[in-house]
Amino acid sequence: MINLESVDFTQNGKANHFATCDTCHWVNPFNPKIDNLCERCNSKLQQRKPLAFQKTLALTLCSIIAFFPANLYPIMTILQFGKGQGDTILSGTLYMFQNGMIPIAAIVFIASFIFPLAKIIGLIYLLYSVKFPSRISRRHRSHMYRYIEMFGPWSMLDVFVVAILVSLVEIGNVLEVVAGPGATAFGIMVLLSIFAAASFDSKMLWDERGTDER
Amino acid sequence: MPYPVLKEGQQARCRQCRHIVLYRKPNPVNRSVAIAIAGLILSVPAIFLPIMSMKMFSINSTVSLSSAVYALWLNELYFVAVVTCFFCIFAPIGKLVIALILGLQIKMDQIKRNSYMPLIKFYQKIDSWEMLEVFMIGILVSIFKLRADADLFFDLGLVSYILFMLSIVALKLSFDKELLWNKVVIND
Known part of the structure; x- marks a missing residue:
């Protein structure tokens, strides 16, 4: 779960370490160092589409x-x-x-x-x-x-x-x-x-x- | 992160590009079940009954959605035939079937864990490939092309095709994917 008070709304989701799931549009915390899976639908998460x-x-x-x-x-x-x-x-x-x-x-x-x-x-x-x-x-x-x-x-x-x-x-x-x-x-x-x-x-x-x- | 709670009929937009992020459609489950049943019934006459017929020198020839695809196949345009078949027959029917299954699962309060999520994902995949309304304009264009040279007669298939297409449009307006996703239980 994401704590709304810690979100910097002057920055975009990438800078705040979030990723929206491309499949179900759930907003997840995102750790760039590991493979992230969506909490809701288990699809692979990416902040930007690769390539x-x-x-x-x-x-x-x-x-x-x-x-x-x-x-x-x-x-x-x-x-x-x-x-x-x-x-x-x-x-x-x-x-x-x-x-x-x-x-x-x-x-x-x-x-x-x-x-x-x-x-x-x-x-x-x-x-x-x-x-x-x-x-x-x-x-x-x-x-x-x-x-x-x-x-x-x-x-x-x-x-x-x-x-x-x-x-x-x-x-x-x-x-x-x-x-x-x-x-x-x-x-x-x-x-x-x-x-x-x-x-x-x-x-x-x-x-x-x-x-x-x- | 939880979405802001929207009432039916409300929408939320992106702060930057004003694109609609979330739109709560009114009465989504009941409507999409009703539309899916109607559309599936209509799909049979819409696909197989002749849409129109042409008369020339006392020879009569007809066209239906299925015969158009078959004619492309016979003309050795295999790629175009397969693509047309998918866009105008399989994709719309797939959407209606999935909408019916998912709607019934929600209505009966029995969300099947192993089929629910894959079905939404599949619906989203075929959603953008359904082109019934483009085919409808295609029918119009061919009517205009032939009108001057031949006698055209319109059959029951045209009526059912139009209703079939309208049911897909209505499904687009009432089927609420976000609501379906919200029913998925999150286990941390």
Whole structure:
């Protein structure tokens, strides 16, 4: 049990030798010299995720690499009488845009292009701001991180659309939708970026350069 | 360290970043048991009944959640098929089953030591991987894509899918993980 009177509230939990359990959020006393286990759920305790910076950087770089095949390869092909051209995510969006389906094109474009890109740029920026001074306040950067985490799943939108169309559009030899390799690359990119966001430790943002900075 | 005691409906925020640290949801146990039962019943029609059908040259083709996953598998997109199956079928059902088991354990006042904690941990693991609402928007987008070229008909599966999705959203709003953790007895 922690005696509240001995806690220095001008300092963070790390300086006060506490650790919040990542699993059950119980606040435990923490002894850096030994392996600490949570009093409540027996999970391993850590004040900061070990190697969070390196892991996030590595996974973000991987998702940047996967970003290219995801957008360059066709995610599906609409075959009319056995013929047809592959549609990448961007060309599909452009087609919808030209056909007057502007709101729905905007949703697809934002969810499957803007979100992944913003996520990657955001994570790179957050990593940069851990090492170098940043103009954005730490509170706003924490918010930024939460949004990055929250928007992750929405990038799967296009993959699900492909799943529905592939299954639904099968009118004999007349009209058929076939999935393309871009869908796999896209799914991998989304997964990698979700893992990258999860491996980041938002407490790193509050660790750097003293407590006076807001 | 004990949390400050919050009444149902109150929330506590972080001093530094204003993020909500703790939020006591109103009537969490009864609500999540009810929602979990409803969601599990709805999951069967939502997954297997056709969501919509398309008619063209007097040929009819339908799509359901399960057939969409199967079609991906047949298209040799094994990775995408497995991932979709997990995100849209296994993760939501897993959440509902765990919420039901845990809710019943609390309601009957019989917390099973060896299953209670692992189940909460498992719930937390699959929580962020459930993407029913994204699939819902996917249904909308495909409706718009096909609307101009083909006749679309909506089936009972769409209604049950929407209700299934709403039950997952409702579970998110009523299932109180912190309350469940607070029931774990600490032995020093």
